[in-house]
Amino acid sequence: MKKFVGYLFCIICLWFVFDRIGGTAMWWLNQRSLDSTSPKIREIVESVDADVVMMGTSRCNCHYVPSILQDTLGMTTYNAGIDGSDNIFAQYMALCYLLQRHKPKVLCLEVQNSFIEEEESAFCTTGFFAPYFGLNEKADNVFRLSGDYWLYQISHLYRFNTKVLANLTGQVKSHWYQNESGYLPKERPVVFPSPAHWGEEEVIVNETKVQYLKMFVDECRTNGIALCFVISPAYGIAEPSYYAQLHAFADSHNIPLLDYHTSGLFIDHQEYFKDCFHLWDEGARLYSSIFASDLKRILQLRR
Amino acid sequence: MLFNSKSFLLFFPIVCAVYFCIPSTRIRVRNMWLLVASYYFYMNWQPAYALLLLSSTVVTYLAALGMDHYKSLENKKMCLIGGIVFNLALLFLFKYYNFFSSNIEHVLQKTGLGIDIPDFHLLLPVGISFYTFQALGYSIDVYRGVAKVEKDFWTYALFVSFFPQLVAGPIERSNNLLPQFRQKHDFDVEAVMTGLKWMMWGYFLKLVLSDRCGIYVDAVFNNVEMHNGGSFLVAALLFTFQIYGDFAGYSLIAIGVARVLGFSLMENFHRPYLACTVGEFWHRWHISLSTWLKDYVYIPLGGSRVGRWRTYFNLLVTFIISGLWHGANWTFLCWGCLHGMILCLERALGCHKKVYHGINKYLHNIWTFILICVLWMLFRANSLTDFITIVKGIVTNAGFPYVQDVGWGVLIASFAAIGAVLVKDIAAEKQWFAFPADGWVCRLVQCTYIALLLAIISLFGVFGGNQFIYFQF
Structure with a gap:
């Protein structure tokens, strides 16, 4: 048994050395990566100081052009949409990291049903924030909920598990647009998409997710931030009741919700879309100008 | 669990x-x-x-x-x-x-x-x-x-x-x-260390190789109408290693777990992709099933001690059962049948008795690997119609493999893991190096091996709780 304990001690020591050296190297790579999410998260944590912050998933990322919003609203704007972060936990974490350093005046959250509905892997993209583990207590609580807290606590390498491939390819190929304030334009597609139809299945609400959406709202209110929900256009028709739960949530919490998914301007215009759920640059610019006017009206009404 | x-x-x-x-x-x-x-x-x-x-x-x-x-x-x-x-x-x-x-x-x-x-x-x-x-x-x-x-x-x-x-x-x-x-x-400390070593390599095969390859494979094979020949070829190659990593990985973890407890289970995989004939492949792949079928189906049917045509019949029956054992689907049945037919052909040509050397060995190795890859496509296809679409795609619709949503990172990581596994298998086959037999160097090498694999798995492993493919069989 003594011999085994010796072996075990040796393995743990060696692993600790590999883990810490590897973790430091991965942090270095993460700070230099130009993939589509690492620089965004880095800016949210370290440098965003805009008055208006747009938050959401890839739909937010490529739908809101900050320069257009800035011109209309007269306020600096940053697009903090993160590709693939299709759950409220990731959005909440992004908000916590942002509020730790800066309080914007206006925050728009591009909402979608995955923020409230039951899913198999609800926490899959919270790992994007794992490199910043230990920086914010509220964000760390999400890791506790996902069951990764102790693994991140023990292993520095594991903190980079979700981002490692993007960080490695991000050293060679840049997906980042330095001067676009977070906006990641999509290119014109070779073939325009066919219209989609979705929302036939019933939305089963997950109470934990709803609770986190409430916490998101509360964080904004506590910090005096004007919050607005948005649903941007999609090329296709959802069932009328598809977004009913989000509308009900917004109504009950007295949050304005700008719903563009049925907008006549976009519904018949496949030429604006990269795919059924994402506008390409031209569509995004048109949509941003419409959204900016509507947001300006809402903000004026508030005053 | x-x-x-x-x-x-x-x-x-x-x-x-x-x-x-x-x-x-x-x-x-x-x-x-x-x-x-x-x-x-x-x-x-x-x-x-x-x-x-x-x-x-x-x-x-x-x-x-x-x-x-x-x-x-x-x-x-x-x-x-x-x-x-x-x-x-x-x-x-x-x-x-x-x-x-x-x-x-x-x-x-x-x-x-x-x-x-x-x-x-x-x-x-x-x-x-x-x-x-x-x-x-x-x-x-x-x-x-x-x-x-x-x-x-x-x-x-x-x-x-x-x-x-x-x-x-x-x-x-x-x-x-x-x-x-x-x-x-x-x-027994040595048995525990050996068991842990096998478990770690098993986890590497499953989490770093198999599950990473699975991301691309699923993206292509679950939407065959959307992809071209290039994507199918890459997906077929990746599936060849996905199923190896998945099943050999599970077997190694199982053997390692048993070893830690002091039990010795039989070897289930012996570097199968280094086989020179399909017959040899079946001596190296899922050895416990192959020998089970040989002992309880093939030999009771008469084995090879009967006439030539009867031997072919016995082989076909055994491999059709092997195909059906893998699942209730025509794809598995055809997969088993084709393996049986190739084995009959090898027997007819006398390949099963030949020993290959030098360049001949490498050529046979590559040829066998290609055959196995093609047959794995049939195994992985969701239906025979899908398999026909895949073959059509390869023959008539060549093109650059699909990368978009999956990303280069997944492909690069998959091929890097495949490279590591191939190097390890070839080195073991050629006996290029071995763990030192005894002494402190041996202990240090063993500990470093386990610690390094643990670090690699924690960084590159896919932790989605994916099921092992062979659970469904």
């Missing part, structure tokens, strides 16, 4: 700690503990299905006792047939009934007889093909007189349900495993 789940990381140390706390002389108590742990391991998935495992155990146990009790060959045969029929009926009901009923229904409809055969919507019990084959092997061995009957029910129950190999093999033989349950297993 999956070997790559967090619950197993807790379960395994507890099982080991309690097992080694029980004095090694108290063999029966230790076995009872392992039996409880094994049933807990199985019941974690669907508690009710443990009754199937238990019923298979009870029936084969009683059948073997009957064979031991009766002197007349006829009575022995009746006991054997009873055990076989019960186990195969279980397997048929849960795994094949719907496949056969829907096909019979289809044929009847074509002939104008619209008979509606009811479907059973039953969940396939995990590992049913493995434990029924293991129990059947024991019954046949007892009947043949090659294995002694196990009179202690609890020891026999542990033989059928031993958790490391319960749900995905290796399909153990009674002569190898049963005697080990009667032996004293002292805590």
Whole structure:
């Protein structure tokens, strides 16, 4: 048994050395990566100081052009949409990291049903924030909920598990647009998409997710931030009741919700879309100008 | 419970700690503990299905006792047939009934007889093909007189349900495993270290190689209409290694877990992609199933000691059964049949007797690998129609492989893992290096190997709790 304990001690020591050296190297790579999410998260944590912050998933990322919003609203704007972060936990974490350093005046959250509905892997993209583990207590609580807290606590390498491939390819190929304030334009597609139809299945609400959406709202209110929900256009028709739960949530919490998914301007215009759920640059610019006017009206009404 | 789940990381140390706390002389108590742990391991998935495992155990146990009790060959045969029929009926009901009923229904409809055969919507019990084959092997061995009957029910129950190999093999033989349950297993540091080493490499194969390749493979094979020939070729290559990493990884973890506890399970994979013929491939791939089919199907049919055409027939039947064993689908059946046909062809050309050297060896190796890859495409395709679409795509629609949503990172990481596995397999085959036999260098190398693999897995592993492919068989 003594011999085994010796072996075990040796393995743990060696692993600790590999883990810490590897973790430091991965942090270095993460700070230099130009993939589509690492620089965004880095800016949210370290440098965003805009008055208006747009938050959401890839739909937010490529739908809101900050320069257009800035011109209309007269306020600096940053697009903090993160590709693939299709759950409220990731959005909440992004908000916590942002509020730790800066309080914007206006925050728009591009909402979608995955923020409230039951899913198999609800926490899959919270790992994007794992490199910043230990920086914010509220964000760390999400890791506790996902069951990764102790693994991140023990292993520095594991903190980079979700981002490692993007960080490695991000050293060679840049997906980042330095001067676009977070906006990641999509290119014109070779073939325009066919219209989609979705929302036939019933939305089963997950109470934990709803609770986190409430916490998101509360964080904004506590910090005096004007919050607005948005649903941007999609090329296709959802069932009328598809977004009913989000509308009900917004109504009950007295949050304005700008719903563009049925907008006549976009519904018949496949030429604006990269795919059924994402506008390409031209569509995004048109949509941003419409959204900016509507947001300006809402903000004026508030005053 | 999956070997790559967090619950197993807790379960395994507890099982080991309690097992080694029980004095090694108290063999029966230790076995009872392992039996409880094994049933807990199985019941974690669907508690009710443990009754199937238990019923298979009870029936084969009683059948073997009957064979031991009766002197007349006829009575022995009746006991054997009873055990076989019960186990195969279980397997048929849960795994094949719907496949056969829907096909019979289809044929009847074509002939104008619209008979509606009811479907059973039953969940396939995990590992049913493995434990029924293991129990059947024991019954046949007892009947043949090659294995002694196990009179202690609890020891026999542990033989059928031993958790490391319960749900995905290796399909153990009674002569190898049963005697080990009667032996004293002292805590052996070297065995524990060897077991941990195998487990780590198994986890690497599963989490770093197989699950990473699976991301691309699923993206392509689940949407065959959307992809071109280039994507299919890359996906086929990746699936070849995905299934190897998945199954060889599981087997290695199983063998490693058993080794830590002091048991030796049979080797299940022996660098299969370095085979020079398809026949040799089957001597290296899923060895426990291949030898099971050889001993209990091929040889009883007459093996190769009959005429040439009869040998071919025996080979075909054996491989069709192998295909069906993998699943109730035409793709598996055709896959088994094609393997059988290639083996017949190799036998006709005398390839099975040839020993290849030099460049000839490499050429045969590459040719065999390509053949295996093509057949894996059939294995992975969701239906025969999908397979035809894939072949059409490769022949008529060449193009750059799909990368967009999956990303270069996944492809690069998959090929890097494949490279690492190939280098390790080739180095082992050529015996380029070996672990130092003894001394502090040996210990340091072993510890470094385990620690390094642990670090690599924590960085590059895919931790989605993905099931092992072979669980469905």
